[in-house]
Amino acid sequence: MKMKNATITVSAFILQCAIESNQKTIMISALAFIYFISMFGNLLVILVIILNPQLHAPMYIYIGTLAVIDLANGSILIPKMLSVLLLSSSVVPYAASCVLQMFLFFHVEQLESFLLAFMAFDRYIAVIYPLQYTSKITNKNVSIGLLVLNIFAVISKMHILFLVTELSFCHTNILPFCFCDYATMVHVSCTDDPKYLIPLSSSLVIYGVFPLVFILISYSRIAIEALRISSAGGKSKVFSTCVTHLFVVGLFYIPLSLFYLLPGAGVTITRETYNIMFILGNAVPSMMNPIIYSFRNKEINKSIHTFFIGKSTPHYKV
Template sequence: MNNATISVSEFILQCAIESKQKTITICVLAFIYCLSMFGNLLVIVIIILNPQLHVPMYICISTLAVIDLANGSILIPKMLSVLLLSSPVVPYAACVLQIFLFLHVEEMESFLLAFMAFDRYVAVIYPLQYPSVITNKTIAIAVLVLNMFAIIFNLQIPIFVSELSFCRTNILPFCFCDYATMVHVSCSEDPKYLIPITSGLVVYGVFPQAFTLLSYGRIAIKALRISSAGGKSKVFSTCATHLLVVGLFYGPLSLFYLLPGAGVTITRETYNVMFILGNAVPSMMNPIIYSFRNKEINKSIRKLFTRKRLTL
């Protein structure tokens, strides 16, 4: 426990889950991962195969499905290997890569949800201008720009990690590689290493979430002024679907970051479970929500499987 710096070439993930609950956790994770992969791939295939769905809103939904596929693949397979195969060792470069990729897809989802709120805002508030403002080209440019911005913003992560020195341990007390945890276990006390955490929460958490809620708030006010019951119901139904997805994404993650900051003491096991549920469950639920609540996707799925049964 001295202050001598040790050379770290790998990290050890200490997945704090009781042995009695490991089997259940493994089964739940495997189920979530398989359902998430199947559901999101199905949504992507349905949108690609149906030319009528090659419009901005469905391109956003398919992009969200791609992000959810990446999100689950970045986290769950390694968690399963830690729990099932007892292989907690992660090479240094792989750990940094997981942190970078995870932050990237989380930030992309946050921005995409804000952009989808903007899409609905323009569609409801300025319906005549919608076809000229929101186009497939606009979506493609937005996704490209947001990706580039997120990559540039996250370049500070590997730079800061390379500067961290470790003098006590290379054990990360969670089922995943986490930048904040890495800073905590290091012997580097410079406050600058916390900048990516605070700035990321503001840029990718607070601003997009506030923008999303303001957009839907404005839509709700507009919907209440619609005299037609059918029109009002259609607007609320569409917004309810998006808000459910938004709530699933921001709700658990907000608790994950806010509870420790508020001084609430939670066990490592609870922290692990919160993180797993906060990231894995939305990736699984998003395609289910859109499959059941979106009539066009629902109809396309039924057509696809009906056609398969008929050909058989």
């Protein structure tokens, strides 16, 4: 680092992972366990969906895509966190590592948010307009939608990359967390211009609030329609499917909401608590999603059983 006109030329950041030494062993063990289960579970879900032709359907494309996102999410965050906690490898190159991690993390979070909205829309059409489902929700339409979502998400974040390059640092290059975070970079920089935080706030509304509102409206409408079904079996089937998706939605949104809203509401949170909230809030859903779908989705459950045992179990209707 070089001093130039009271501005630090930053080539790397130092991650100050504020975890008490007596809790590091527990956190390292928890992260290693979560990462292993997440990798194994999500790879298994992807594999059985690819290998079973019966699962080559829109909803399973969504579930497989969610597993890919969870794989990426865990791999972007957990290995670096483990290296910081285990090896004290806290120095990260500015552009090559820190900015890249920040960009990829934003990307997978945005993809998952909209993917959950797509899944809610899929269930909405299936329940409200069942006769039109096969014509409107096709593998081709789903694949095109996911491709467009990826492209749009990348383009929408490009301006943040340009803003990052404009930041200057006068006092420190230490980030007080276990990860590279755009808002934290802005706070430790010399700049107090709101233009650097407005894009982040806009992104949270567009990629967080709007999809969540859409999901809640969709499932509320589905619940109303399910109550009108006279068949107890049909009603149970609809509610079972919705509960599975709402579990996944809750795992994604509740920790992130607390992570962003509590400090904004003026609630005092220690750096250690903030780090633990962020780590668990992002790592645990990636581990739990494949477990939820393995146990609650009969077709995936049956395919996993067949994959390991080598023979089919009795056929379940979805």
